[in-house]
Amino acid sequence: MTEVGEFSLIDRATARRRQPATTEIGPGDDAAVVRAPDGRVAMSIDMLVEGRHFRLDWSSPRDVGAKAVAQNAADIAAMGARPTAFVVGIGCPPTTASSVLDELSDGIGSAAEELGAGVVGGDLVQAPSLIVSVTVLGDLEGRAAVERSGARDGDVVAVAGPLGRSAAGYALLREGITDGPLVDSHRVPTPPYASALAAARGGAHAMIDVSDGLLADVGHIAAASGVVVDIDSAAVPVDPAVARVAAERGVVAALDWTLTGGEDHAFAATFADGTVPAGWTVIGTVRAASPDAGVLVDGVSWTGSPSWESFT
Amino acid sequence: MTEVGEFSLIDRATARRRQPATTEIGPGDDAAVVRAPDGRVAMSIDMLVEGRHFRLDWSSPRDVGAKAVAQNAADIAAMGARPTAFVVGIGCPPTTASSVLDELSDGIGSAAEELGAGVVGGDLVQAPSLIVSVTVLGDLEGRAAVERSGARDGDVVAVAGPLGRSAAGYALLREGITDGPLVDSHRVPTPPYASALAAARGGAHAMIDVSDGLLADVGHIAAASGVVVDIDSAAVPVDPAVARVAAERGVVAALDWTLTGGEDHAFAATFADGTVPAGWTVIGTVRAASPDAGVLVDGVSWTGSPSWESFT
Incomplete structure (x- = not known):
């Protein structure tokens, strides 16, 4: 697996999924561009590590992707905001089966889609174990954040x-x-x-x-x-x-x-x-x-x- | 090191650093809130893994932090945007010296500060090796993105x-x-x-x-x-x-x-x-x-x- 694989990974998370209206520029360039209709964004990051936050003998890769999205989206919702966009960093051993990455990406993509949010970018690198780092943006819809x-x-x-x-x-x-x-x-x-x-x-x-x-x-x-x-x-x-x-x-x-x-x-x-x-x-x-x-x-x-x- | 340590880590990256005007709510809540003056944000993620993207016998933790910020900021600049905010996920073995995390955080914080951007949130978790996942936001200042x-x-x-x-x-x-x-x-x-x-x-x-x-x-x-x-x-x-x-x-x-x-x-x-x-x-x-x-x-x-x- 080369680092160039990031493109196909993100393709898999976004293929057959329509980007929401908030995604002005999606994956594939140096950065994505996401709309922030009220002039602010809520933003949070969470990192999940195999063996610590999930076990692949207990959870499917699809579950792990859905969990990563849900716990990030919950941080945004707790501010009173609505998730608009996710970017995903994935680290994995070179021996990782491509089906694991496919299912992980699909879990991320479908969970984001259910929330009406886009997966707008990513990075795929080699790492000693499976690591999923998700950053989420949210729209406060004109309200004050609930701190x-x-x-x-x-x-x-x-x-x-x-x-x-x-x-x-x-x-x-x-x-x-x-x-x-x-x-x-x-x-x-x-x-x-x-x-x-x-x-x-x-x-x-x-x-x-x-x-x-x-x-x-x-x-x-x-x-x-x-x-x-x-x-x-x-x-x-x-x-x-x-x-x-x-x-x-x-x-x-x-x-x-x-x-x-x-x-x-x-x-x-x-x-x-x-x-x-x-x-x-x-x-x-x-x-x-x-x-x-x-x-x-x-x-x-x-x-x-x-x-x-x-x-x- | 418990996961609660994330608060002190982010404190270190942000202590004695003034948040820029774009940071409406900084670290410490479920999510940060960052201003997006022109109603859009540019967004990118990069993940650096010890042994693959850096070696701690070749680079100081401070160098690694500065590199992580620079390569993310370069992605934003390549769209024609100016970096406004960073969030940082760090994975590290429980045996990691706190001085390594201190220096890494300081490298991230000072590099962000030089760019006029805030470090607005983070997550610190246990991982098999040192992993730094940085997400950056940028302000297009009213211009079209350069794709x-x-x-x-x-x-x-x-x-x-x-x-x-x-x-x-x-x-x-x-x-x-x-x-x-x-x-x-x-x-x-x-x-x-x-x-x-x-x-x-x-x-x-x-x-x-x-x-x-x-x-x-x-x-x-x-x-x-x-x-x-x-x-x-x-x-x-x-x-x-x-x-x-x-x-x-x-x-x-x-x-x-x-x-x-x-x-x-x-x-x-x-x-x-x-x-x-x-x-x-x-x-x-x-x-x-x-x-x-x-x-x-x-x-x-x-x-x-x-x-x-x-x-x-």
Whole structure:
């Protein structure tokens, strides 16, 4: 595989896919040109490494591509923006089967297409293991970005999307169970993008992508905003499938997975009381730091399992 | 090193550096927000892998960071745009010394600062070797992008910037010579950004970053434009230092390095005759494909050394 192969790789990710109207110049030149209708772009990068963020015996190359797109798109949605364009850097050993690169590219291309975004450029290089680096641009559609730092005394905190499903699916994979909806949730997250946009349109004060675990990520809002977020554990939605798997195992509480499981790419946000949009579940309240900012569960620090760590 | 370390890494790349006016929201949230004053952005990604694109016994981590920024910025400049923002994904083994990451980040941050661009986000993950993935955004300042496909019958082709210096420096490094300006040119390219902007402002018809070697990259213009580019070898500027090293060795012609050496990140462009800006050297002419598009040297196909390949 020569480095010239980048062209065919990107061709594969974009072939038979129409570029969206935001793509002014697509792949094939020194750089792409993407429209930024409101004069700004949101921008984020994530890097996935084989053996650390995915395993090819657990996930298909297509899953890996779809996951890379979803977790980047979730970062954009958490700002209240809509993804418009992706560029993709792929590193792989020279022995990598071309079918792996084909499927990876197809996973990236079809996930981007579902979001209405273009894959506008890429770079393919030799590397010791499979590495996928995705950068995403997003359009704020004229709104202010929803930052982590906007939570205010008197807000409520709410969540939208799956919680604990990726952690439960990961536990099943470790047991050798490779099928089923929880395992699928681990392989390819399905962030509730429409809920994030509804939050932004509805005037959310702060928002974050739940990738490290609900408590950790709400903690980022608390720290950036200088507030205390108190979560009412009884109000936290526990996914029935997660509850069932936890009960069958008997060694982990479903609430642990729900509060600390990573990689669900749900969203957490704070709103002025009474302004929470449909699709969001209120799980707690925000008050001024007293004196330290942080996150509490039922008024006290959480003493359950620590936050999610990717496998190594 | 935990993945949380990304925050401190990006802090290091941005600490004590003022974000430019184009950075509306910098690092630390789910995504950055960058201004796109003319309603479009140019965008490109490049990935550098240790052992393939750089060696840490030949280049300092600071050099690697500066090189990653320069080669991305050259892609943006080749479209006629000005870099505004970078995001950086870094993969590294858990045993990587923090000084390596510090210096790498500093090299990225200071090179971006010199360009007037911000480092607005990043991701730091564990990987089997050091990997640097940089995505750059650029501002076209209201101009049309200068694509590869715009060369026309009757144009002249011209170059700006160093040619063959990186290849000569690489040859010296392989001999164990680790000091001197040619070696420095290999470690950190210095694209003539101002010349690329002058070309765009002066109405260049086509432009490309010379990264694969002059003939290969002019060949990309020829193929994209459907033209023949005929280079007059006597007009090609041979760098005196490259000529000296070639003469001393006696095994390679300076013209070979000049025509086919990679990674100089000079620029090649075509212009209507009589519109070539200062700083550019005319090296040949463009004519309609007859019948095949391609690049010739003195009217015939080049039979010297093949184009540049990265080491390993």
